[in-house]
Amino acid sequence: MLWIESGHNTCPKTGQTLVNTNLVSNRALKSLIAMWCRERRIPFGAAESSEGQNGVALNKAAFEATKMTVSFLLDKLGSDSQAVDMVNRVIYELRVFAKTDSDSRACIGEAGAIPLLVRYLGLDHPKLQVNAVTTILNLSILEANKARIMETDGALNGVIEVLRSGVTWEAKANAAATMYSLCAVSAYRKRLGKKTRVIKGLLELAREGPTSSKRDALVAILTLAGDRETAGRLVEGAVLDMLKEVMVELPEEAMTIMETIVKKGGFVAIAAASHMIGRLVAVLRSGTDRTKESAIATLVIICRKGGAEMVAELARITTIEMIIWELMGTGTARAKRKAASLMRILRRWAAGLEGDVLEEFSMTMALQ
Template sequence: MRDPVVVSTGQTYDRSSISLWIESGHATCPKTGQTLAHTQLTPNLALKNLIAMWCRDQRIPFESTEVNVKPNSVILNKTALEAIKMTVSFLVNKLTASQTIEATDRLVHELRVLAKTDSDSRTCIAEAGALPLLVKFLGSEHQSLQINAVTTILNLSILEANKTRIMETDGVLNGIIEVLRSGATWEAKGNAAATIFSLTGVHAYRKRLGKKTRVVKALLDLARTGPTNSKRDAMMAILNLAGDREAVGKLIESGVVEMIGEVMDTLVEEAVAILEVVVKRGGLVAVAAAYHGNMVKKLTIVLRDGSDRARESAAATLVHICRKGGSEMVGELAAITGIERVVWEIMGMGTGRARRKAATLLRILRRWAAGLIGEHFHTQMSTTVNMTSTRIVLPA
């Protein structure tokens, strides 16, 4: 079979074979004997992808043939969904009966590919009971099988309904956390972190995951020691967790501020974005202590040399620091040579949010300067008045 298509009964056939059957005058489904409601053929894209993948693995040439048909969309959707269900059911049943690691790995890889395809495939895979099967492979010593299992769950988690299934199916969340902590490869750990990121898109799950010390420490370890892609996956999950005020406390306890300092030079955008949220959620004292007075300088460098996104986060962070840290922090910022010019540049060329934050920074700096000038003028006037009074009083 090279070009699988689905007929109105939901059965899949090779296009050339079923076309010949219909053109020969038959109006029934060869397998079920049912009369065909129509003779439109819907491509079974899920199965076609699997065939193409198998051909690549076996080094068999596979030439894709696309046929442009425009059947009724309702019929197309219903027929295509039946085809996906059939394919998923076949794979899950095979996986249940599979006896060798190699065969299991191939089947899980096929589910991984399907789960990446579309929402219907993600729904069908979860409803077919794949999650309890995948849990068993998260702890596998076979590296490829572990990667395929955790990545399949990651792809399934894209669908909102599946986030609940993942959180509530026995062993799935713990399995993901264990892969995050001690997975066999960086790829497996990174995809486990990406799954945590996906799950934290739901507020209730963000709170729940943010309370787990194992999750927080594992993400911070990966952000410190992993390769760039895995670090980025971990930091995006940390950024989501930091959206919850209680989780920020756990992150600070576990060393998030120190981690930011370690990766600031290589992953500037992610590091400054996390720093912004930590400061906003009450972590200014921890940040100030960790940076030993260099925090404002580091952010100013990002403000001057960073990407648009990094400059936006840096400007927002500096606004929070100035508002929460008082005149001492504003004075530190004002003392940096050329700071007003940098702020003016962002006001003219930054993103919309960066321009707004830069304008706020400029107002803060000018009010601070005006306050100092006012105090200085008040002091001078008082001194002059006192001296004048002294001159008047003494001759008397």
């Protein structure tokens, strides 16, 4: 670097003129050196800042260095004689590499890392389990690695098992995040939605985990709920009861999922949501703009799909018209439209025209 900065444009070793003077940090080689030093307890300087990594593909030399480093790490990981602490350090290095960029993720996946990582998902070593499942999460960002995870024997089941019974909340949360990542592929979303253990694991994490873990679970649940069959399975798994429990802590996430479940889950979801009408009206009174929007949209769906019985349940709340009028004046654009729709439903029901509610439903839903 000092050679270049002093104005030279030739190689200090060969004297040949350099094509360009841009320097590319060989982070792969540096990581390899750092690991070698740690093994021998030799002090090594702190890793450089990752600033400047802007997603540009590594040049050929750097990519070859990455492949060499990955090969070295996987050779160590594949050895049965390694101590647990050494295995943990190796997997941590893979975790860092997998987070770097798509080239690194492709290199690790193509080198066969996923079957090796699966071995360590079930261990009761907290750091090792977290590093293993987080490496798989980072790898899953790449489309090709999604397929590898779904097709590798034991990989998907291993991640699901971490979701259900991981040693730490962090491990469970990253397993949930992996489910979310895999759901980006429609076929995988349907496949995951058919697995009872996935649904139960996510619901349990959303109920019992710390806030950050709950959020990871809720994001995965929302993605799964986009499939109609899975939405029905979520209802059977008592997703609405779970949402009622987390509504105070994470109201926006809970209301968004409730709207999706009621919209996609059919009459089973409507029946299950009927006991939530009072809670939804409470959100209309004191929620945020976003939660009010989801709440009013959910009430419209409940009343249209549920018919006169659901409308009558809503009409028993004495202040409902005043609340709707207020939302028509102060809500978001979408909330205003939904509030106007709900007001029409209530007026027609009051006039004895509730039959028109169901007749109007299919046409209105088609316009949404």
